[in-house]
Amino acid sequence: MEKLAGKHVKVSEDGKAELDLASIPIEQVAKIFGVETVTEDAHTALKLHRLGYNSAYLNRPLAAGLATESLSAHIGQRIRWARGMAQIFRLDNPLTGKGLNWGQRLCYANAMLYFLNGIPRVIFLLAPLAFLLLHSYIVFAPAIMIAIYAIPHLVHANLANSRLQGKFRHSFWAEMYETVLAWYILRPTTVALISPKHGKFNVTQKGGVTERSFFDWRISWPYITLISLSLLGFGFGVWRLFDGPKDEYLTVVLNLFWVTYNLILLGGAVAVAEEAKQVRQAHRNNVKQAVTIVDNEERMYQVTMTDFSHAGVGLELPKGLLLREGDIVHLILHDGFQQTAVKLHVKSRRGQSVGTRVLFDSYEQERAFLRATFARADAWLGWRPEDSVDRPIQSLREVVGIGIKGYQRLFLHMAPRMRPVANLLGKGWRVFRSLLPRSPITRN
Numbered sequence: 137m138e139k140l141a142g143k144h145v146k147v148s149e150d151g152k153a154e155l156d157l158a159s160i161p162i163e164q165v166a167k168i169f170g171v172e173t174v175t176e177d178a179h180t181a182l183k184l185h186r187l188g189y190n191s192a193y194l195n196r197p198l199a200a201g202l203a204t205e206s207l208s209a210h211i212g213q214r215i216r217w218a219r220g221m222a223q224i225f226r227l228d229n230p231l232t233g234k235g236l237n238w239g240q241r242l243c244y245a246n247a248m249l250y251f252l253n254g255i256p257r258v259i260f261l262l263a264p265l266a267f268l269l270l271h272s273y274i275v276f277a278p279a280i281m282i283a284i285y286a287i288p289h290l291v292h293a294n295l296a297n298s299r300l301q302g303k304f305r306h307s308f309w310a311e312m313y314e315t316v317l318a319w320y321i322l323r324p325t326t327v328a329l330i331s332p333k334h335g336k337f338n339v340t341q342k343g344g345v346t347e348r349s350f351f352d353w354r355i356s357w358p359y360i361t362l363i364s365l366s367l368l369g370f371g372f373g374v375w376r377l378f379d380g381p382k383d384e385y386l387t388v389v390l391n392l393f394w395v396t397y398n399l400i401l402l403g404g405a406v407a408v409a410e411e412a413k414q415v416r417q418a419h420r421n422n423v424k425q426a427v428t429i430v431d432n433e434e435r436m437y438q439v440t441m442t443d444f445s446h447a448g449v450g451l452e453l454p455k456g457l458l459l460r461e462g463d464i465v466h467l468i469l470h471d472g473f474q475q476t477a478v479k480l481h482v483k484s485r486r487g488q489s490v491g492t493r494v495l496f497d498s499y500e501q502e503r504a505f506l507r508a509t510f511a512r513a514d515a516w517l518g519w520r521p522e523d524s525v526d527r528p529i530q531s532l533r534e535v536v537g538i539g540i541k542g543y544q545r546l547f548l549h550m551a552p553r554m555r556p557v558a559n560l561l562g563k564g565w566r567v568f569r570s571l572l573p574r575s576p577i578t579r580n
Contacts, residue, residue, distance in 0.1 A: 172227055173332075175220025182228060182244055186235030197516040202419065206411050208355045211320045218251035218321040222328035225249070252329075254322030257314050261362055261402070264394040267387065268369035268376070279386035294528060302526030308535040312404040319358040351549040356409035360546070363402045366395050403539030410545045420445045421510075427451075428468040429480070431459075441467075442489070444509045446502075449480060451490045459490055467494075469508035476504040533569060540565050 168187075170179020181191065204210040230236060230244035266272045275282060298307050327334055373392045380388060420443040427441045429451070437457055443450040449467060453459065463482040468475055478501060480492035496502040509515070544562055 170224070170228075173220045173223040174216050175224065178221065178247070179224050179228065182224065182230060185240055186233065188235060200421075200516050207316075207352055207408050211317065211355065214317050215320055215324050218254075218317075219324040219328045221248040221251045222325045223332040226329060226332040251321060252325050253314055254318045254320075254325055257318035258322060261315070261318075261366075261398050264391040264398065265365055265369040267391050268373045268395065269365075279384075279390045283386075283390060298526045298528050303524075306526045307528040307531040309531065312401050312535055312538070315401040316359075316405045316408060350411055351545070352409045352411055356406055359402050359405040359409070363399065363406070366399050366402065370395050370399070400536055400539035403542035404535065405542070406546050407538050407542030410549070420448070420450065421515075423515075430466040430468065430477075432464065446494075446506065446510075448483070448491065448493045451492065453488045453490060455488065459485065461485060464495075465492075467492075469505070471504065471508035471512070474504075476501070476508045478505050533572065537565070537569070 168180070168183060170176045170183060173179045185191070204213055224230075225245075225248040230241045230248070236244070263274055266274050294307055297305070370392065373388050373395065376388045377385065377392075422443050423441055425441045426438055428436055429439055430436050437454070439454065439457070440452040441449060442452050459465065459482050461482055461484060465480050465482070466477050467480050468477050470476075479495040479497070481495055482490055482492050484491040494505065496505070540562070547557075547561075
């Protein structure tokens, strides 16, 4: 790396030495940047660690970006991530080769092997149906023995994860998330392990407008198929309770609990397939910042900027200040020691809240506005919510609620005229949840 940098270093006007990547042959650039896989960021980090570089985590948000707008776009993005991680595992396996310590090897291997959960998760969703529908034993052991060994292990593992990662990962949510992705990442990860050069890079679509709310039937068909099979298996299980062999009673009960849990997870997968209406051209970033506006009569007022985007600004006006739709005002922002003034066109008003559109006179003015908003050093400090401690029972209630809401949404889209029945189911769930025991709220 030092030899490579020594040959391709340029000195800037202020005397700083910089690596001139444009002058480096592509074969040598490939030794630094991960161009062989579609997850170039993770692969580049792996290569830098192999070269002896250290990395540090800054627990402070320094930048922000757009997330995917729809479930289909989100799944497409995760498919690329999963395929890229499987490619790295094949082409540049962290468990072999030089330059990494054992902590780094295990960390990279864990990140890559995680995306191979598609096959195990699908097996987990289908396993109870093997017995309920086909009367096939996947584990040849009495149900009481499975319960004695498996249930304590599952409880202990979940409590240990909650204890260790409770501030960052809440119980049961990861399983619902993996259920959403499992079907779609199964094939690309398997293909990438067999043929790592197969596939191409695709850019995730972000932004855009959704004119109306809709249910994405195309992306949700695997979940609906698994739900149908699970409901059929549940029906067979209930029938076996009454007419099946008496010595299989506990086995049937165990599989019924299993398939019920799977139905809850699948309900959550269905819930996120409903896409909400999104008509804004640009995403607004919430903020609470004192700014100055100047009206047409050159009177200055101090107001509060409540949100901003590259296209508009939201303002909270003090009492007594009146702005009407169609008014033009000037907004003054401070960027360090500089001031930036832009014109605002008032588009809407609700009480003391005003929505405006920014009118730029030049490209330089637009750049100055972006520096004073998006590029502020403290622009993202208040974005990350405070970490809340995991409560497994509360997380379970939330996951069950999302699962039921998913079936309610599916029911409404399949039978719009049955809306009163769906609302009754939702009301019944709220009443049932209100009867569950809750932990007392303690205040420090």
